[in-house]
Amino acid sequence: MQPLPLNVYQDHDTLTVAQLLLGCELVHESPDGPTAGIIVETEGYITGDPACHAYRRATQRNAAMFGPAGTLYVYQIYNHYNCINVVTGPEGVGEAVLIRALEPTEGIEQMALRRNEAFKTGFERYRNNTIDADTADGFRNLANGPGKLVIALGINRQTHNFASLTDKTGDTSSIFIRGPVLHDFEMVTTTRIGIKFGAELPYRYYIKGNRFVSKK
DNA sequence: TTCATGATCTTCT
């Protein structure tokens, strides 16, 4: 299946893109092999939204949000986790869709390796932690949160901030979205998670009943 | 230069 074309990202408003991405598959073709998962949960961040990183002004951190639609904004949060956003809206406008959870579909072993490696090199206190992808709990735990899915797919800010989702020329580590691979699901619209301002805005979307959604 | 603050994950109760 081919990557979603550019017009999907640039011909719709941000909140529409957030809904369109549900059921599509996020793919990372890394040197370690491909890993992929179905997007089951997203949040929109738009102009005039006090929770949006671009609410105040363009800075070094949020610069990617002001880039063209169909590129990635990767930022670091809470010390050492990363989250990924799909940039939307015209160039110069800081809007994006946060990918919050994936249902793993490809490269399950590799995802478990990366998550376990993150434990080893991360906090000292997690050094003895392991995720067994063969158990139901372990499998569910691979990418059911924005920080987790970034680790599972091997995404990092240095190589993927500003990266294009539609232009795959010459990449050794390319990311794109294809699909949709899931159809006929019910979507739930609700409020966003983990924010203080704009918490009442219903910009969060997820696939009803999907067990990989980070939080109901 | 200092200071407050997280779009989180994990463990423990």
Next chain:
DNA sequence: GAAGATCATGAAT
């Protein structure tokens, strides 16, 4: 359901 880990970033001084 609560709290700790732990530091880059942005805004104030």
